Amino acid sequence: MNTIENTLFIGKVLLRYPRLESTNLTAIDYLSKNTPTEGTVILTYDQYHGRGQIGSKWESKADKNVSLSIMLYPDFLESREQFLLSQTISLGIYDFLSHYVSSNLRIKWPNDLYVAKGKIAGILIQNVLSGRKIQSAVVGIGININQKNFVSGAPNPISLAQLTGTEHELDQIVTNLCQALDLRYQQLKAGRYKTIQKEYLSRLYRYGKPARFKKPDNSVFTGTISGITPTGKLVITISEEQTEFGMKEVGFVD
Numbered sequence: 088m089n090t091i092e093n094t095l096f097i098g099k100v101l102l103r104y105p106r107l108e109s110t111n112l113t114a115i116d117y118l119s120k121n122t123p124t125e126g127t128v129i130l131t132y133d134q135y136h137g138r139g140q141i142g143s144k145w146e147s148k149a150d151k152n153v154s155l156s157i158m159l160y161p162d163f164l165e166s167r168e169q170f171l172l173s174q175t176i177s178l179g180i181y182d183f184l185s186h187y188v189s190s191n192l193r194i195k196w197p198n199d200l201y202v203a204k205g206k207i208a209g210i211l212i213q214n215v216l217s218g219r220k221i222q223s224a225v226v227g228i229g230i231n232i233n234q235k236n237f238v239s240g241a242p243n244p245i246s247l248a249q250l251t252g253t254e255h256e257l258d259q260i261v262t263n264l265c266q267a268l269d270l271r272y273q274q275l276k277a278g279r280y281k282t283i284q285k286e287y288l289s290r291l292y293r294y295g296k297p298a299r300f301k302k303p304d305n306s307v308f309t310g311t312i313s314g315i316t317p318t319g320k321l322v323i324t325i326s327e328e329q330t331e332f333g334m335k336e337v338g339f340v341d
Contacts, residue, residue, distance in 0.1 A: 091265040096126030096272055097157055098265035106133040106149075110156035111211060111227040118215075118223060123158050126272075128265065130155045132257055134229070146239035147229060152246070153260055157226040157268070163276065166216045170319030173198045173212055174287040175275045176226055179268035180208050181290055184230075186263070187247055187255075193292040196312070196321050197334055200230075201292060204341075205245025207231050232260055288315065292339075299340035300332075307340055 091098025100123065107113050110129045117123060134147050134154035147154055161172055177198045184192055184200060184207065191203040200208035211227040231246035233254045248254050274283060288294055294312045300323065301307050313329060314322035320331040 091128075091262055091269075094126070094266055094269035096159075097269040098126060098128045098261075100124045100127040101261075102127065102129050104129070104131045106135065107131040107154075108134070108136045109227075110134060110154050111213060111225050114156040114158055114225040114227075115213065118158055118225065125158070125160050126269070127158045128155050129158075130261060146237055146244065147231075148234045148236075150257075151234040152232045153228070153230045153257060153264065155228055155261065155264075157228070159224045159226060159272070161221045161224055161275070162217075163278075164221045165219050166214075166221060167219075167318055168280075169212075169214055169221060170197075170315070170317065171275060171280055171283060172214075172221070172224060172226070173210065173319060174283050174315075175271045176210055176212065176228070176268065178283065178286055178290070179271035180210070180228065180230070180264070182271065183264045183267035184208070184247075188250055192290075194287065194290045195292040195339070196315070197319055202245060202250060205243045205249075207245050207247065207250075228264075230260075230264070232257060284315070291315075301338050301340050303336065 089101055091101060110131055114129045131154055133149040164171060177194045180200050181192065181194055188202050193201050195201045198210040199206055208228065208230040213225045215222045231244055233248045234246045235249055237244040291312065297309055297311050299307055299309055308325060310323040310325040312321060313324040316322060316331055320333055321337060322329050322331055
């Protein structure tokens with residue numbers, strides 16, 4: 088499998104590796120030495136040192152899950168609009184998973200995918216900026232597909248096989264995923280920003296519902312997610328007052 092059919096960008100070129108430390112590191116190195124076609128995918132089914140947000144480790148058993156990185160040139164986006172790319176990728180994964188999972192699927196801010204309280208997918212986007220524009224982006228995606236036992240201590244991992252009761256063919260999973268991501272990326276390139284933002288909010292975990300949150304000092308408060316700023320900060324209404332929080336400034340209690 089060297090290309091994904093029926094896509095305009097994502098997976099038109101697919102570079103497959105038997106084993107990698109990190110698909111993102113490989114993609115970043117590849118970009119530093121080449122000018123790949125937009126949407127080129129670095130793929131492995133054996134990633135042994137993947138990373139998540141804020142330096143966390145992403146556990147993935149060999150030949151059980153999908154780890155890939157996509158090289159993009161979203162130079163039509165200004166640097167202050169970076170979160171639109173994150174929203175787009177989150178929605179693409181949501182669309183893909185919705186064909187297998189019928190309920191309780193949500194995007195957990197900023198860009199994890201959860202089914203009920205179980206984390207099934209994560210995203211790590213690394214952008215290179217040039218002035219006010221995004222020059223290039225490496226979009227790393229990890230999805231738990233057929234792994235049934237997790238040992239890293241990561242909170243609440245869950246896989247597609249656990250949810251559906253059956254194992255899935257990984258090459259077909261990659262094809263379906265890339266096709267879903269491609270449709271969303273086309274939407275982004277077409278400038279349909281308001282649609283993307285609206286759909287992201289409608290699929291956001293705990294959006295519009297009272298929830299408990301924790302600050303870095305471990306203090307807990309109750310509030311309601313009421314929006315997302317253009318830069319990706321979470322807007323929480325606390326006692327009728329809106330407060331913005333960055334990624335390291337707040338977390339969910341449950």
